[in-house]
Amino acid sequence: MSLPEWLNGDDKDGDVPFSAAEILERCDILATHSSRVGAIERSYLTAEHARTNWTVGEWMAQAGLEPWQDAAGNQRGTLAGPRDDSPVLLLGSHLDTVPGAGRYDGILGTLMAIAVVGRLEAKGVRLPFGIEVLGFADEEGTRFGRTLLGSCAVAGAWQDSWWELRDAQGISLRTAFEAFGLDPARIEEAALPRERVLGYLEAHIEQGPLLEDADRALGVVTGIMGARRFDLTMVGEAGHAGGMPYGRRRDALLGASEVVTVIETLARDHGAIGTVGRMQAYPGAANVIPGRAEFSLDLRAETDELRDRVWDLIQEQAAKVAAARNLDFQAVERHDAEATVVGERLAEAIRAGIAATGDTAPLELLSKAGHDAMAIASLTDYAMLFIRCGGGISHHKDESVIEADVALALDAFEAAVLDLARTF
Amino acid sequence: MSLPEWLNGDDKDGDVPFSAAEILERCDILATHSSRVGAIERSYLTAEHARTNWTVGEWMAQAGLEPWQDAAGNQRGTLAGPRDDSPVLLLGSHLDTVPGAGRYDGILGTLMAIAVVGRLEAKGVRLPFGIEVLGFADEEGTRFGRTLLGSCAVAGAWQDSWWELRDAQGISLRTAFEAFGLDPARIEEAALPRERVLGYLEAHIEQGPLLEDADRALGVVTGIMGARRFDLTMVGEAGHAGGMPYGRRRDALLGASEVVTVIETLARDHGAIGTVGRMQAYPGAANVIPGRAEFSLDLRAETDELRDRVWDLIQEQAAKVAAARNLDFQAVERHDAEATVVGERLAEAIRAGIAATGDTAPLELLSKAGHDAMAIASLTDYAMLFIRCGGGISHHKDESVIEADVALALDAFEAAVLDLARTF
Numbered sequence: 070m071s072l073p074e075w076l077n078g079d080d081k082d083g084d085v086p087f088s089a090a091e092i093l094e095r096c097d098i099l100a101t102h103s104s105r106v107g108a109i110e111r112s113y114l115t116a117e118h119a120r121t122n123w124t125v126g127e128w129m130a131q132a133g134l135e136p137w138q139d140a141a142g143n144q145r146g147t148l149a150g151p152r153d154d155s156p157v158l159l160l161g162s163h164l165d166t167v168p169g170a171g172r173y174d175g176i177l178g179t180l181m182a183i184a185v186v187g188r189l190e191a192k193g194v195r196l197p198f199g200i201e202v203l204g205f206a207d208e209e210g211t212r213f214g215r216t217l218l219g220s221c222a223v224a225g226a227w228q229d230s231w232w233e234l235r236d237a238q239g240i241s242l243r244t245a246f247e248a249f250g251l252d253p254a255r256i257e258e259a260a261l262p263r264e265r266v267l268g269y270l271e272a273h274i275e276q277g278p279l280l281e282d283a284d285r286a287l288g289v290v291t292g293i294m295g296a297r298r299f300d301l302t303m304v305g306e307a308g309h310a311g312g313m314p315y316g317r318r319r320d321a322l323l324g325a326s327e328v329v330t331v332i333e334t335l336a337r338d339h340g341a342i343g344t345v346g347r348m349q350a351y352p353g354a355a356n357v358i359p360g361r362a363e364f365s366l367d368l369r370a371e372t373d374e375l376r377d378r379v380w381d382l383i384q385e386q387a388a389k390v391a392a393a394r395n396l397d398f399q400a401v402e403r404h405d406a407e408a409t410v411v412g413e414r415l416a417e418a419i420r421a422g423i424a425a426t427g428d429t430a431p432l433e434l435l436s437k438a439g440h441d442a443m444a445i446a447s448l449t450d451y452a453m454l455f456i457r458c459g460g461g462i463s464h465h466k467d468e469s470v471i472e473a474d475v476a477l478a479l480d481a482f483e484a485a486v487l488d489l490a491r492t493f
Numbered sequence: 494m495s496l497p498e499w500l501n502g503d504d505k506d507g508d509v510p511f512s513a514a515e516i517l518e519r520c521d522i523l524a525t526h527s528s529r530v531g532a533i534e535r536s537y538l539t540a541e542h543a544r545t546n547w548t549v550g551e552w553m554a555q556a557g558l559e560p561w562q563d564a565a566g567n568q569r570g571t572l573a574g575p576r577d578d579s580p581v582l583l584l585g586s587h588l589d590t591v592p593g594a595g596r597y598d599g600i601l602g603t604l605m606a607i608a609v610v611g612r613l614e615a616k617g618v619r620l621p622f623g624i625e626v627l628g629f630a631d632e633e634g635t636r637f638g639r640t641l642l643g644s645c646a647v648a649g650a651w652q653d654s655w656w657e658l659r660d661a662q663g664i665s666l667r668t669a670f671e672a673f674g675l676d677p678a679r680i681e682e683a684a685l686p687r688e689r690v691l692g693y694l695e696a697h698i699e700q701g702p703l704l705e706d707a708d709r710a711l712g713v714v715t716g717i718m719g720a721r722r723f724d725l726t727m728v729g730e731a732g733h734a735g736g737m738p739y740g741r742r743r744d745a746l747l748g749a750s751e752v753v754t755v756i757e758t759l760a761r762d763h764g765a766i767g768t769v770g771r772m773q774a775y776p777g778a779a780n781v782i783p784g785r786a787e788f789s790l791d792l793r794a795e796t797d798e799l800r801d802r803v804w805d806l807i808q809e810q811a812a813k814v815a816a817a818r819n820l821d822f823q824a825v826e827r828h829d830a831e832a833t834v835v836g837e838r839l840a841e842a843i844r845a846g847i848a849a850t851g852d853t854a855p856l857e858l859l860s861k862a863g864h865d866a867m868a869i870a871s872l873t874d875y876a877m878l879f880i881r882c883g884g885g886i887s888h889h890k891d892e893s894v895i896e897a898d899v900a901l902a903l904d905a906f907e908a909a910v911l912d913l914a915r916t917f
Contacts (some may be wrong), residue, residue, distance in 0.1 A: 167776065167778045167780065167781050168776040168777065168778055168781070169731060169775075169776040169781075169784075174733075209778070209780065210779070210780070211778055214779070216780070275736065276733040276735065276736030276737075277733070277735075277736035277737060277738065278737075278738070278741060294735060296735065296780075298779050298780075306886070306889065307593060307888055307889040308885075308886060308887060308888055308889055309598075309700040309701070309861075309862050309887040309888040310766070310768035310770060310791045310793075310862075310888070311700065311701075311718060311720065311766060311791075311793050311860070311861035311862035311863065312699065312700030312701035312861050312862045312885060312887055313700075313701060313702075313885055313886075313887075314701065314702070314885075315757075315760075315761055315766070317702065317885060320757075320768075322753060322769055322770075322772055323753060323754065323757055323769075325750075326749075326750035326751075326753035326754055326772075327750075327754060329746060329747060329750035330747065330750055330751060330754070333739075333744075333747055336739075337739055342734070342735060342739070344734035344744075344779075344780070344781075344782055345746055345747075345774070345783075346734060346746075346774065346777065346778050346779045346780060346781045346782065346783060347774055347777050347778065347779055348746055348750075348772055348773065348774040348783075348786070349772065349773050349774075350769070350770065350771055350772040350773075350788075351593075352591065352592040352593040353592065353770065353771050353773075354591050354592055354633070354635060354770050354771065354888075355634070355638070355722050355768075355770045355771055355789040355790075355791050355827075356591065356633065356634070356640070356720075356722075356768070356770060356791050356863075356888070357591050357592070357593075357768075357770045357888045358768055358770065358888070359769070359770060359772070360593075360889065362772070364774075365779040366779075367734045367735075367779050367780050369734075369735050403779070404779075436735070436736075437733075437735035437736050438733050438734075438735035438736045439735065439780075461732075461736060461737055461738075461741060462730070462732060462737075463732060463733040463736055463737075464731055464732055464733045464734070464778075464780070464781040464782070465730065465731040465732055465784065
């Protein structure tokens with residue numbers, strides 16, 4: 070089928086197919102697939118998700134991949150190997166976003182994976198394995214509060230309890246699946262058979278400032294921090310903002326506010342990272358003492374042990390804050406991802422790829438951000454290539470990359486695939 | 494017209510017309526006029542507001558008042574005086590609620606005013622002045638963030654700038670007026686001519702614990718604390734909850750949380766009352782550092798001078814918190830009500846009324862809560878009767894009163910009106 074002009078790499082701007090310039094142009098195009106005007110938000114099983122899959126599927130086809138949408142809504146593209154039972158190398162990242170997102174987190178890695186296949190196909194390279202490009206449908210967990218849904222489906226790690234997860238409108242994941250045209254009963258068809266998979270490579274912006282600080286374009290990931298996420302609640306009692314004396318108040322927001330600062334202090338003191346991203350006071354009127362405050366905690370550390378120790382300390386302190394103010398403190402765990410380390414052979418291929426671009430001793434980085442690779446780690450080995458981003462800014466509209474860095478990253482990612490092919 | 498059975502005071506429960514029992518039953522009925530199931534929320538210019546006006550209008554008619562809805566949506570009832578130009582005594586309170594409200598705040602005072610007229614009419618008392626009962630349509634400011642809209646219209650203090658106030662859905666006050674069937678161009682018709690008004694008496698639950706602590710049913714108000722309300726904002730920068738190191742974060746929620754505790758400390762230290770009732774972090778995802786936090790401040794004190802001094806200190810401290818975290822702190826004033834004192838002759842009538850129930854030295858109370866009387870104070874003198882409420886709880890579903898207290902309050906309120914009549 071012929072592509073519309075704006076979707077075609079060989080467009081009026083004269084971008085070279087599968088080039089960094091083309092990829093950045095496509096990041097701009099996907100940025101328009103948003104539920105909001107003037108901001109990027111693309112969450113799981115929405116109209117924007119469907120539109121994105123369609124667009125990315127066209128680009129996959131253009132690169133020589135057979136595009137298809139799997140039973141979890143992931144957009145996938147298959148390049149057959151030399152034999153029907155050839156092992157498959159997985160390349161990819163995610164296509165969903167946080168609210169108010171930038172245009173490169175996840176998207177850049179997915180489009181790079183497609184471009185690398187396009188470049189190899191254009192050169193007539195015959196690989197000894199098949200390739201599957203994965204555009205994961207839900208890494209951020211924006212809609213249902215549970216991250217990595219797309220990659221968990223591919224890893225065969227889907228859990229039945231997730232069907233009853235609900236979004237902010239009260240729509241269950243099951244209902245959203247059906248409304249999107251997916252059959253929950255077929256979710257297992259998204260899973261890859263372990264024995265056919267060679268490994269997983271993912272390119273991603275760093276989402277931190279270390280590459281920029283070190284004046285490097287690319288880095289090799291050594292592992293991914295484990296993260297736990299909690300829904301926290303302080304329960305007090307609503308009351309009149311004027312009439313109720315301080316001594317009798319049970320102000321839930323005051324307790325929650327103290328816990329927010331306690332989290333920062335404990336996490337910093339112990340070298341962990343704690344973030345409260347959500348906070349809302351109820352009933353939420355200017356003249357009513359909050360009877361309830363709901364907030365989130367995202368907690369990460371280099372080791373799961375450290376992270377869990379800090380969580381224990383946070384709970385202890387929060388309980389003290391609550392007791393002092395006659396409040397109830399409640400915590401419900403929403404997400405728990407173990408720390409993972411990369412597969413050595415795959416990381417070696419990433420290093421070889423970066424070396425091919427001239428940096429023979431690339432910066433080694435522990436990812437503090439979570440990635441689909443964490444979920445895929447339960448299926449197969451993984452490795453990751455990090456790309457410098459401006460000011461370390463991510464999960465923000467000002468996310469940025471340099472075209473020259475993306476060009477280097479494309480060369481390195483292609484060289485990494487070829488390095489694996491050479492020793493296969 | 495004949496009333497439906499459930500609206501009729503002479504109902505199957507055998508309540509005496511204009512009795513405390515009937516009033517409490519009517520508070521229960523109005524509690525069902527809510528936009529929420531299982532909670533009371535009745536805000537300005539909604540279907541619930543219209544339904545409440547209709548119901549209360551029926552009760553007004555039953556008490557001998559001529560019911561009408563004014564140009565601001567207030568439900569009013571007129572009892573003519575002996576002459577066409579007789580001065581008018583105003584009695585009333587408000588019919589709207591906060592979100593998750595109790596059933597007595599405002600409602601009880603409005604229904605008591607109606608019942609007092611009903612009792613005087615039933616006894617054939619000929620007053621030397623007319624009476625107007627006012628059921629104010631918006632005291633709480635729940636929908637448009639600006640309190641006392643109903644009573645400001647009656648006081649002739651409506652401001653043109655309010656037409657562009659917007660609710661959470663972005664609907665302007667002007668549009669809401671029109672949708673409710675009101676004509677914004679006629680707002681001035683709600684105002685009372687100053688020269689015809691004798692004064693304003695309001696009965697209200699205390700919304701604090703002082704009467705209960707003193708084992709008194711009723712109290713006389715000496716004045717109402719001035720209140721100022723602000724929309725506060727901390728602006729930082731959103732970022733990835735994992736990738737962005739602490740040293741580079743500009744976490745708006747951390748700044749806002751510190752300010753919440755600063756407000757409590759400064760207000761308590763200086764004997765003022767500061768309440769943060771609203772708080773929300775944006776973009777509001779568990780894995781995104783908040784780039785913006787929006788919260789409210791309601792600040793009250795015995796004198797306007799003290800209140801303003803505490804606000805200066807809060808601003809100073811908040812600016813320091815913001816500077817230390819590289820955030821911007823912004824404050825927009827939404828509401829400013831001056832402290833007011835009661836009219837001595839009217840307060841004397843309230844004291845005489847309470848004395849008639851047996852308490853000859855009633856507790857004198859400064860109201861920390863705002864009331865319609867604050868707005869009416871710009872039109873005429875006012876006085877208030879406070880009624881004990883359970884545990885000082887208000888703005889909460891557990892708001893409660895004792896029937897015996899309401900019976901005493903009815904006697905006192907009626908006696909206060911008669912005291913004014915005697916010396917007219």
